[in-house]
Amino acid sequence: MGEALLNAIAGDRFEAESAGLEAGDSLNPFVVEVLQEIGIDISAKKTKKIMDLYESGKTYDYVIAVCDAAQAELCPVFPGVKKQLHWPFPDPASFEGTRKEKLQRTREIREEMKAKIEEWMREIT
Numbered sequence: 001m002g003e004a005l006l007n008a009i010a011g012d013r014f015e016a017e018s019a020g021l022e023a024g025d026s027l028n029p030f031v032v033e034v035l036q037e038i039g040i041d042i043s044a045k046k047t048k049k050i051m052d053l054y055e056s057g058k059t060y061d062y063v064i065a066v067c068d069a070a071q072a073e074l075c076p077v078f079p080g081v082k083k084q085l086h087w088p089f090p091d092p093a094s095f096e097g098t099r100k101e102k103l104q105r106t107r108e109i110r111e112e113m114k115a116k117i118e119e120w121m122r123e124i125t
Contacts, residue, residue: 001031001092002066002113004040009117013125019050021067021074028092030106038110050075066113067091087116 003018010016024047032043059080065071066089077084089109095102 001035001110002064002089002117004035004042004045005110005114006117008040009114010121013121017048017053019048019053021050021071023047023049023052024093028106030092030095030102031110033103034106034110037107054078085120087113089113 003016006014006016027042027045027047035042054076060078061082062085063075063078063081063083064085064087065075066087067075068088068090089112090105092102092106092109095105097105
């Protein structure tokens with residue numbers, strides 16, 4: 001969700017990539033749905049592991065961990081990073097309840113993440 005939102009908000013100012021500690025088999029369907037609601041289609045995207053990005057040798061200006069603190073500690077330190085940030089957001093895969101409740105909570109996270117990205121973009125540009 002973070003990758004898609006940052007790429008949509010930043011336009012050509014940034015190129016965001018995302019990865020998890022473990023690559024899942026498929027994208028979270030609630031995330032796909034709530035992003036489609038605002039005109040962002042990620043349905044063709046695939047999940048990636050963070051070590052794949054690390055081992056690619058690419059350099060990044062910013063690395064933003066959006067997981068809880070315990071998981072953020074497991075992220076590798078990328079060489080050449082200007083700034084590493086941690087924005088703790090709940091993982092939509094952990095949400096419990098009815099489909100409607102999970103979808104609503106995922107929408108809330110989308111809006112919180114969108115606001116955080118917009119705030120950060122104002123700070124750095």
